[in-house]
Amino acid sequence: xxxxxxxxxxxxxxxxxxxxxxxxxxxxxxxxxxxxxxxxxxxxxxxxxxxxxxxxxxxxxxxxxxxxxxxxxxxxxxxxxxxxxxxxxxxxxxxxxxxxxxxxxxxxxxxxxxxxxxxxxxxxxxxxxxxxxxxxxxxxxxxxxxxxxxxxxxxxxxxxxxxxxxxxxxxxxxxxxxxxxxxxxxxxxxxxxxxxxxxxxxxxxxxxxxxxxxxxxxxxxxxxxxxxxxxxxxxxxxxxxxxxxxxxxxxxxxxxxxxxxxx
Amino acid sequence: xxxxxxxxxxxxxxxxxxxxxxxxxxxxxxxxxxxxxxxxxxxxxxxxxxxxxxxxxxxxxxxxxxxxxxxxxxxxxxxxxxxxxxxxxxxxxxxxxxxxxxxxxxxxxxxxxxxxxxxxxxxxxxxxxxxxxxxxxxxxxxxxxxxxxxxxxxxxxxxxxxxxxxxxxxxxxxxxxxxxxxxxxxxxxxxxxxxxxxxxxxxxxxxxxxxxxxxxxxxxxxxxxxxxxxxxxxxxxxxxxxxxxxxxxxxxxxxxxxxxxxxxxxxxxxxxxxxxxxxxxxxxxxxxxxxxxxxxxxxxxxxxxxxxxxxxxxxxxxxxxxxxxxxxxxxx
Numbered sequence: 369x370x371x372x373x374x375x376x377x378x379x380x381x382x383x384x385x386x387x388x389x390x391x392x393x394x395x396x397x398x399x400x401x402x403x404x405x406x407x408x409x410x411x412x413x414x415x416x417x418x419x420x421x422x423x424x425x426x427x428x429x430x431x432x433x434x435x436x437x438x439x440x441x442x443x444x445x446x447x448x449x450x451x452x453x454x455x456x457x458x459x460x461x462x463x464x465x466x467x468x469x470x471x472x473x474x475x476x477x478x479x480x481x482x483x484x485x486x487x488x489x490x491x492x493x494x495x496x497x498x499x500x501x502x503x504x505x506x507x508x509x510x511x512x513x514x515x516x517x518x519x520x521x522x523x524x525x526x527x528x529x530x531x532x533x534x535x536x537x538x539x540x541x542x543x544x545x546x547x548x549x550x551x552x553x554x555x556x557x558x559x560x561x562x563x564x565x566x567x568x569x570x571x572x573x574x575x576x577x578x579x580x581x582x583x584x585x586x587x588x589x590x591x592x593x594x595x596x597x598x599x600x601x602x603x604x605x606x607x608x609x610x611x612x613x614x615x616x617x618x619x620x621x622x623x624x625x626x627x628x629x630x631x
Numbered sequence: 632x633x634x635x636x637x638x639x640x641x642x643x644x645x646x647x648x649x650x651x652x653x654x655x656x657x658x659x660x661x662x663x664x665x666x667x668x669x670x671x672x673x674x675x676x677x678x679x680x681x682x683x684x685x686x687x688x689x690x691x692x693x694x695x696x697x698x699x700x701x702x703x704x705x706x707x708x709x710x711x712x713x714x715x716x717x718x719x720x721x722x723x724x725x726x727x728x729x730x731x732x733x734x735x736x737x738x739x740x741x742x743x744x745x746x747x748x749x750x751x752x753x754x755x756x757x758x759x760x761x762x763x764x765x766x767x768x769x770x771x772x773x774x775x776x777x778x779x780x781x782x783x784x785x786x787x788x789x790x791x792x793x794x795x796x797x798x799x800x801x802x803x804x805x806x807x808x809x810x811x812x813x814x815x816x817x818x819x820x821x822x823x824x825x826x827x828x829x830x831x832x833x834x835x836x837x838x839x840x841x842x843x844x845x846x847x848x849x850x851x852x853x854x855x856x857x858x859x860x861x862x863x864x865x866x867x868x869x870x871x872x873x874x875x876x877x878x879x880x881x882x883x884x885x886x887x888x889x890x891x892x893x894x895x896x897x898x899x900x901x902x903x904x905x906x907x908x909x910x911x912x913x914x915x916x917x918x919x920x921x922x923x924x925x926x927x928x929x930x931x932x933x934x935x936x937x938x939x940x941x942x943x944x945x946x947x948x949x950x951x952x953x954x955x956x957x958x959x960x961x962x963x
Contacts, residue, residue: 371749371750371751371752372750374749374750375746375747375749375750378738378742378745378746378749379735379738379746382735382737382738383737384737463733463734463735463736464730464731464733465733465734465735467695467698467700467729467733468729468733468734468747468790469746469747469750470698470699470700471698471700471722471725471727471729472722472747472750472751472793472794473750473751474699474718474719474722475719479750628702630695630700630701630702631695631700631701
């Protein structure tokens with residue numbers, strides 16, 4: 369598996385991977401940070417229920433205010449991860465390179481696990497780097513909007529930020545697994561990414577609108593709950609447990625298909 | 632006087648007797664389509680074996696089965712003594728080029744090989760060695776998307792050579808190569824055989840196979856129609872003597888003279904083609920001289936691989952060409 373991990377890193381250093389993986393994550397996190405800070409107000413209008421990036425300066429001055437905007441766009445970071453994992457895996461099918469890999473690494477489970485692990489580390493680096501840049505941007509813009517940044521650097525603030533990074537990363541791994549599974553099933557990067565995004569964004573929204581308790585069971589909703597540290601309908605621990613269960617089922621199914629299907 | 636035998640040119644280590652590839656009733660169906668049907672193959676180690684057949688005959692499917700890429704519907708096979716159900720036992724000693732070479736277009740040739748080197752746990756020094764072997768050293772740092780088809784083909788062969796293999800399986804390795812590239816590829820394959828490496832090379836270019844292989848497996852419509860040495864195959868084919876008299880008026884007399892001796896003969900241009908082995912050439916010359924016919928040319932011809940293939944499969948008249956099977960040496 370380590371050979372597959374090492375081999376995958378040669379491919380991950382490609383400019384296209386850096387552009388879409390790192391660039392995409394960086395774009396959403398920095399944009400969300402800028403929007404959140406720039407649109408922060410002293411008080412919200414009566415009856416406003418907190419949609420979009422509208423938040424008070426007082427809330428942003430809390431220890432968890434530093435990454436507030438980033439958590440709000442965790443779904444988009446997840447979409448980037450989904451596209452990254454799906455693209456990297458499905459391209460092996462569409463380009464015909466998978467056969468070369470199978471000849472040099474007949475252990476298909478090791479091959480796919482090593483690939484997923486390499487992509488997971490790449491996603492971690494991308495998320496950490498993107499959030500680091502967003503944090504710098506937040507510290508640069510915050511005081512100008514009257515936001516007190518001292519709470520961000522308190523021990524509680526640092527802990528809240530690190531936990532948010534961990535939650536966003538765990539959610540991204542889930543999206544990545546979904547992307548990998550779609551890639552193995554559909555074997556086309558364009559189709560896998562399109563189906564993945566179509567399911568996560570409009571697909572689950574439609575199902576959720578029809579199904580009353582959909583947000584408690586749908587994978588995308590649960591991944592969002594993980595990134596946010598829980599929602600009003602699903603606690604963090606419940607979301608995490610269900611996501612782990614789904615991950616095991618999807619992971620095993622993907623490995624079985626990858627192992628057994630003709631190349 | 633006789634055609635040169637290309638198979639006698641290069642001395643090679645004799646086959647060890649151990650089978651490099653062994654298949655028994657190997658079958659692969661894709662739904663209703665029978666791609667490969669109960670094929671038996673016994674390929675000795677240390678030979679250059681041609682795997683010939685028209686497009687769609689089952690060559691690539693057979694190669695994919697042997698490499699463990701697809702699972703057989705039924706039957707068994709062993710590669711380097713190991714069952715194809717356990718490819719991890721033999722693939723570290725096998726190099727392969729499957730169908731058209733596939734690479735990551737934005738990575739350089741060297742980086743593409745690095746992907747495979749790391750995956751196979753192979754020494755990085757092999758990259759420079761194999762690039763040198765296929766003549767790609769100077770272009771190794773350029774992205775593969777800038778490579779011609781011939782260069783990609785060479786890179787594919789380089790990838791196959793990475794593990795210092797005991798068996799090299801090449802699927803249409805001369806596709807896209809120019810005549811000089813084909814000659815180099817031929818030399819490369821002979822070089823591998825000289826080092827005791829078994830080469831199993833598929834092609835639909837019969838002249839190419841005839842030039843480089845000493846062993847042959849023929850497949851048609853998913854079934855093996857011949858396997859054995861090239862010499863055995865060609866020796867089993869009808870050989871002819873081509874006698875050219877000094878004067879055209881003697882052609883008829885030569886035909887009658889041959890027929891009287893029990894050999895079928897026919898006029899072909901300014902010559903007479905006599906169905907007879909090389910051993911009858913001296914007798915024909917003697918009888919012609921006794922009949923007052925002076926021969927200005929006398930040579931024996933052997934059936935080509937192309938003619939042998941069509942004779943075995945019955946797919947086309949000798950000298951013709953069935954779909955996807957080309958006697959012409961060169962690019963596809």
